[in-house]
Amino acid sequence: MLLLSKSFILIAVGLGAALLGRGWLAFVLAWALPGLGHWWVGERRRALLIGASVLGLFFGGLLVGGLDAVDQTEDGPWFLAQAWNGPVAFIADFANEQLLKRPGRFGELLPSPGPATTPGGPPIELRVNSLKGVGVVNDVGTLYIALGGLMNLVAMLDAGARARRRAEVEEDGA
Amino acid sequence: MIAWIPFISPMPQLGALWWLLALPLVVAVSMTWKAVRLSSLERYWAAVAVMTIQVLVGTAALGIGLLILVRGILPLLPVE
Numbered sequence: 001m002l003l004l005s006k007s008f009i010l011i012a013v014g015l016g017a018a019l020l021g022r023g024w025l026a027f028v029l030a031w032a033l034p035g036l037g038h039w040w041v042g043e044r045r046r047a048l049l050i051g052a053s054v055l056g057l058f059f060g061g062l063l064v065g066g067l068d069a070v071d072q073t074e075d076g077p078w079f080l081a082q083a084w085n086g087p088v089a090f091i092a093d094f095a096n097e098q099l100l101k102r103p104g105r106f107g108e109l110l111p112s113p114g115p116a117t118t119p120g121g122p123p124i125e126l127r128v129n130s131l132k133g134v135g136v137v138n139d140v141g142t143l144y145i146a147l148g149g150l151m152n153l154v155a156m157l158d159a160g161a162r163a164r165r166r167a168e169v170e171e172d173g174a
Numbered sequence: 175m176i177a178w179i180p181f182i183s184p185m186p187q188l189g190a191l192w193w194l195l196a197l198p199l200v201v202a203v204s205m206t207w208k209a210v211r212l213s214s215l216e217r218y219w220a221a222v223a224v225m226t227i228q229v230l231v232g233t234a235a236l237g238i239g240l241l242i243l244v245r246g247i248l249p250l251l252p253v254e
Contacts, residue, residue, distance in 0.1 A: 046209045053205035064195060066184040106182055133184035136192045144199055151206040158210045
């Protein structure tokens with residue numbers, strides 16, 4: 001279960017930063033806000049393009065698939081990719097828990113049969129929000145956000161590598 | 175019918191046209207990839223357009239290839 005937990009992502013971000021050595025700050029900044037790592041390195045135009053595309057995928061995915069497109073509990077493997085979008089993914093997951101899985105916020109909690117606890121046993125009774133996405137559009141939203149996360153991971157590694165190269169050049173020049 | 179709440183509930187009436195959502199998805203992926211890979215951003219948008227077309231045409235070609243295999247070639251194979 002550690003692999004599917006939020007703490008695993010935070011450990012992975014810390015481990016990646018440690019492995020990058022002098023590029024660690026750009027790596028972490030790029031995770032905190034897509035594009036910020038390149039901005040810190042001085043690549044302002046690249047930063048804006050990366051930020052616009054990654055956040056465009058994230059908010060486009062939420063718009064298309066709804067808040068249920070980010071769900072660490074029910075879509076754990078997808079969340080492993082989505083978490084690389086940065087804290088916005090964790091905020092969206094928290095909002096999903098608070099707004100769609102608790103009564104009285106948005107929509108209505110309806111009874112739904114869940115899987116049986118034992119083979120042949122009675123199914124568990126689950127309650128599912130009436131706004132939960134179950135169609136292909138929700139899947140597309142999930143895919144948008146997951147691909148945005150994976151593209152941001154590429155940008156994070158690039159920002160870290162650029163920062164490390166810049167530090168090495170400055171060191172050689174000194 | 176429940177009214178659509180943007181960013182909360184899934185976008186309605188996209189059911190049959192969901193495949194059109196591949197275009198903005200591929201454009202955004204190409205934008206990030208080219209922003210990272212190009213050494214100079216002078217011809218950035220041209221490179222993004224080329225990659226977008228390549229991915230969309232490649233995906234469509236894979237789909238057509240699978241369609242021919244499943245609908246055209248596999249039914250011709252003997253049952254036993």
